[in-house]
Amino acid sequence: MSTFRVRPAQARDCPDILRLIKELAAHGNNTDAVKITIIDLLKDGFGDHPLYYCLIAEVPDDAQLTGTLTVGFAMYYFTYDPWIGKLLYLEDFYVVEPFRGLGIGPEILRKLSQIAITSGCSCMNFLVVIWNQTSTEYYIKRGARDLSTQEGWHLFRFNKKELLKMANED
Numbered sequence: 001m002s003t004f005r006v007r008p009a010q011a012r013d014c015p016d017i018l019r020l021i022k023e024l025a026a027h028g029n030n031t032d033a034v035k036i037t038i039i040d041l042l043k044d045g046f047g048d049h050p051l052y053y054c055l056i057a058e059v060p061d062d063a064q065l066t067g068t069l070t071v072g073f074a075m076y077y078f079t080y081d082p083w084i085g086k087l088l089y090l091e092d093f094y095v096v097e098p099f100r101g102l103g104i105g106p107e108i109l110r111k112l113s114q115i116a117i118t119s120g121c122s123c124m125n126f127l128v129v130i131w132n133q134t135s136t137e138y139y140i141k142r143g144a145r146d147l148s149t150q151e152g153w154h155l156f157r158f159n160k161k162e163l164l165k166m167a168n169e170d
C-alpha cells in the first residue's frame with residue numbers, strides 16, 4: 001500500500017470534498033439530500049470566518065494532475081456547550097472503500113484529537129445513524145459513549161418552513 005497523508009483541506013480541495021460528501025450520503029441512500037455546491041463549500045469554509053474545517057487524506061497517484069488522489073476526509077467545526085464549554089463537533093468522517101482498514105481513519109481521528117486538545121476542547125461529539133452498527137461498534141471500541149442510550153438525548157430540527165413561520169410571528 002502506498003503511503004497516505006492527512007492534512008488540512010485547502011480551497012482547491014472543495015471539488016473532492018463534495019465528491020466525498022456525496023459518496024458518504026450514497027452510503028446511506030441519501031444522495032438526493034446533498035444540496036450543497038462547491039461554491040457553498042468555498043464560501044463557508046475558506047473565507048474570513050470559516051463555518052467548518054476539513055482534514056483530507058490523500059495518496060500518491062500519477063494518474064491525477066495533482067499527483068495525489070483524495071481518499072478520505074473529516075469535516076468538523078467548533079461548537080459550545082453551556083456546561084462544559086468548547087467542543088469539537090465531527091460532522092462527516094469517510095474513507096473510500098478500497099482504502100479502508102489501512103489506518104487512514106485512525107490517523108484522521110488522531111489528528112482530530114490533537115486539534116481538539118490544542119484548541120481547549122473537552123470532547124468530540126458526533127452522530128451515528130441508528131442502522132450504522134459497524135460505525136457504532138467502531139467508535140464504541142475506541143471508547144466513545146452513546147449519549148442517546150445513556151442520557152436519552154434526541155436530535156431535533158426546525159426546517160426553514162417552521163423558521164419562516166416563527167420569524168414572522170408577531
Ligand SMILES: CC(C)(COP(=O)(O)OP(=O)(O)OC[C@H]1O[C@@H](n2cnc3c(N)ncnc32)[C@H](O)[C@@H]1OP(=O)(O)O)[C@@H](O)C(=O)NCCC(=O)NCCS
Pocket residue numbers: 024027093094095096097098099100101102103104105106127128129132135138141
Ligand atoms: C469509519 C471509517 C471512516 C474508518 O476508516 P478506516 O480507514 O477504514 O479505519 P481503520 O483503518 O481503523 O479500519 C476500520 C475497521 O475496518 C476493518 N477493515 C479492514 N479492512 C477493511 C476493508 N477493506 N473495508 C472496511 N473495513 C475494513 C479494520 O480492520 C478496522 O477494524 P477494527 O474496527 O476492528 O479495528 C470507514 O470505515 C468508512 O468510511 N466507513 C463508511 C462511512 C461511515 O460509516 N462513516 C462514519 C459515519 S458516522
